[in-house]
Amino acid sequence: DAGVIQSPRHEVTEMGQEVTLRCKPISGHNSLFWYRQTMMRGLELLIYFNNNVPIDDSGMPEDRFSAKMPNASFSTLKIQPSEPRDSAVYFCASSFGSGTPYQETQYFGPGTRLLVL
Amino acid sequence: GEDVEQSLFLSVREGDSSVINCTYTDSSSTYLYWYKQEPGAGLQLLTYIFSNMDMKQDQRLTVLLNKKDKHLSLRIADTQTGDSAIYFCAETGQAGTALIFGKGTTLSVSS
Numbered sequence: 001d002a003g004v005i006q007s008p009r010h011e012v013t014e015m016g017q018e019v020t021l022r023c024k025p026i027s028g029h030n031s032l033f034w035y036r037q038t039m040m041r042g043l044e045l046l047i048y049f050n051n052n053v054p055i056d057d058s059g060m061p062e063d064r065f066s067a068k069m070p071n072a073s074f075s076t077l078k079i080q081p082s083e084p085r086d087s088a089v090y091f092c093a094s095s096f097g098s099g100t101p102y103q104e105t106q107y108f109g110p111g112t113r114l115l116v117l
Numbered sequence: 118g119e120d121v122e123q124s125l126f127l128s129v130r131e132g133d134s135s136v137i138n139c140t141y142t143d144s145s146s147t148y149l150y151w152y153k154q155e156p157g158a159g160l161q162l163l164t165y166i167f168s169n170m171d172m173k174q175d176q177r178l179t180v181l182l183n184k185k186d187k188h189l190s191l192r193i194a195d196t197q198t199g200d201s202a203i204y205f206c207a208e209t210g211q212a213g214t215a216l217i218f219g220k221g222t223t224l225s226v227s228s
Contacts (some may be wrong), residue, residue, distance in 0.1 A: 004159070033215060042219075042221055043218050045215055045218070048215045055215075056215065093159070093160075104148065106160070106162070106216060107162075108159030108161065110158060110159055111158075
């Protein structure tokens with residue numbers, strides 16, 4: 001298995017532009033997570049899905065952020081409009097689901113480094 | 118509420134032991150985890166411990182759990198420069214919720 005795939009790996013954009021981050025989870029995993037990592041705030045959970053349904057989006061910073069999971073093999077995180085304070089590394093992770101450690105183990109993608117100028 | 122706290126930095130010399138500490142608040146956590154993040158990469162699971170265990174050893178790694186004090190530690194024996202990374206402690210949240218991660222401890226190993 002190729003693991004969790006994220007694209008793009010790097011994104012540089014200007015303030016006000018729309019940014020779309022993409023994630024392909026590991027085949028067979030039922031849960032998908034979006035995280036944001038910055039030096040100041042560490043690793044923050046933004047939203048997670050179980051069986052394509054958003055379960056907890058309380059970590060989404062504001063209405064400029066939206067996430068979708070139209071099917072089991074694809075998810076997007078969109079920022080519109082983007083702002084310089086959104087600059088961070090965005091990780092996608094997937095797991096089989098809750099229960100045993102095996103099921104809960106999250107597998108992380110390599111991340112998307114976003115820079116908003 | 119649920120929270121996981123870690124010290125931010127640890128610096129050791131190659132060959133020494135490293136001990137990374139973590140405290141958590143949710144006494145109902147079933148499992149506690151240690152993840153490792155190498156520079157430029159995502160997090161990878163290192164090891165986990167079931168909440169009814171006190172200790173778990175896996176090669177150079179030893180995990181100690183003090184459930185009464187809600188304290189978890191990761192000991193790395195004979196620390197190598199390749200162990201330099203950020204180490205995250207995580208606990209299971211309430212049923213049906215995601216893992217709760219600490220902010221990570223940056224381990225720096227000097228030769």
